[in-house]
Amino acid sequence: MLEKSTELHKRFWDIFAQQDRQKINEFQTYMDKFAVNFNLYKDGNFIEQSLPFDVIPRIISKQEFSKIEKGLIQRVTALNLFLEDLYTDAKIVKEGIIPQEFVDSASGYLKEFVGFSPSKKVRTHINGIDLVKDSSDDEWVILEDNLRVPSGASYPLSIRDTYRKIYPDFFENLKIEPIKDYPKIIQNAMDYVNTGGINVVLTPGRFNSAYYEHSYLAQEIGAQLVRAHELVVIDKKVYFKNYNGKKVLVGSIYKRLDDEFIDPEFFNPESLIGVPGLIGAYLAGNVALMNAVGNGVSDDKGIYYFVPKMIEYYLGEKPILKNAPTYLPYFKEDMDYVMNNMEKLVIKDVAEAGGYGVLFGHSMTALQIKDLKATIKAEPRRFIAQELIEFYDEKCYLNNQLEDRKADFRAYVVMGEDVKVWNCGLTRYALEAGNYLVNSSQGGGFKDTWVMEL
Numbered sequence: 001m002l003e004k005s006t007e008l009h010k011r012f013w014d015i016f017a018q019q020d021r022q023k024i025n026e027f028q029t030y031m032d033k034f035a036v037n038f039n040l041y042k043d044g045n046f047i048e049q050s051l052p053f054d055v056i057p058r059i060i061s062k063q064e065f066s067k068i069e070k071g072l073i074q075r076v077t078a079l080n081l082f083l084e085d086l087y088t089d090a091k092i093v094k095e096g097i098i099p100q101e102f103v104d105s106a107s108g109y110l111k112e113f114v115g116f117s118p119s120k121k122v123r124t125h126i127n128g129i130d131l132v133k134d135s136s137d138d139e140w141v142i143l144e145d146n147l148r149v150p151s152g153a154s155y156p157l158s159i160r161d162t163y164r165k166i167y168p169d170f171f172e173n174l175k176i177e178p179i180k181d182y183p184k185i186i187q188n189a190m191d192y193v194n195t196g197g198i199n200v201v202l203t204p205g206r207f208n209s210a211y212y213e214h215s216y217l218a219q220e221i222g223a224q225l226v227r228a229h230e231l232v233v234i235d236k237k238v239y240f241k242n243y244n245g246k247k248v249l250v251g252s253i254y255k256r257l258d259d260e261f262i263d264p265e266f267f268n269p270e271s272l273i274g275v276p277g278l279i280g281a282y283l284a285g286n287v288a289l290m291n292a293v294g295n296g297v298s299d300d301k302g303i304y305y306f307v308p309k310m311i312e313y314y315l316g317e318k319p320i321l322k323n324a325p326t327y328l329p330y331f332k333e334d335m336d337y338v339m340n341n342m343e344k345l346v347i348k349d350v351a352e353a354g355g356y357g358v359l360f361g362h363s364m365t366a367l368q369i370k371d372l373k374a375t376i377k378a379e380p381r382r383f384i385a386q387e388l389i390e391f392y393d394e395k396c397y398l399n400n401q402l403e404d405r406k407a408d409f410r411a412y413v414v415m416g417e418d419v420k421v422w423n424c425g426l427t428r429y430a431l432e433a434g435n436y437l438v439n440s441s442q443g444g445g446f447k448d449t450w451v452m453e454l
Contacts, residue, residue, distance in 0.1 A: 068321070078310045088115065108148070140321055147295040147298045153412050179423060217254075231250065253290065265279070393407065
């Protein structure tokens, strides 16, 4: 179902109708020129590919976005308090809001970091919160929290740059919120937690799926883009080895790799993309890591179930933005519901990401459902189940014509001295009609998001 058209949409289409369709090809050429890629490393093969994009933006009114903003600030604030509490006093567990066993079994929970507080007690520096707009009540629903290494912010920055060059008419005639402040927001957050030294972006290298973004953001932030071999730890302090061999102290690292690869001396000894001794420097308080090590526990889809309870527990407030109706087979009542209603539910493996491990009951055979029920009964902590949200389609220009496609929205929330919600985001859409999986890793495309007012 397509979202209801508003006066904002009408104004866009009035201008778009006057544009030369040849400009769409110019748009493609310009994006290809700057190599806006999302690379895949799959089955031992490196696949370098352009990220599909659409010239039709998603339009959200400034008034509507204001509610989203308030809800996201509330949510990320609570998640940061949860992580700080969990790794220090663990009051939320001791008081029975979240079961201890549930936390202990979360794959991203790192007991080795219990008792450690990072710089300024900020853990959720850069957050990607995935939402959809429910067609049944026009309300935004949060599907997932990404607090480890959320990616994608560079893509709307790139496409907006292209828009302004190819289609200046829109920006001369419409009140579209500017978005160039995102790198500055990141820089301010890095400066706030910086322990003394330069800011760097740590990348695994060009074979990473989001390498384009790593290099793009480093340049825009004014940070040094580095790989592991360019950093060295001496006396529990991190230094960047520059081109002439001089060592420069590093105070803040925007890490673009998962915790388990970041330090071969502390985590995976076979990691070739980590910095030996980095965790020692981190625990000594001599460098800030963004995002904090151990955030993976909050990305666990089972922990997602408890976020509304976190908001009430830490802030004494009701959630502004709701979760999708979610069931934990870990609890008997929820297990019974899942077993009796699987045909209409979405089943997710709690440890998976990027659209992997997602099963739709309505598209499964009776035998597949029977097998899945047996797996869930054997491993109840491994899965969550959610009601299928019939979220809106967006108009997309595909194959030289307009098509309706399912689309979600990843909002970016940055925590430094305060919490900032970027007034843009990544709208991802499915390339196939009726497909609910819009992730880039599943072949989805992206489009710009315009926050507008009349």
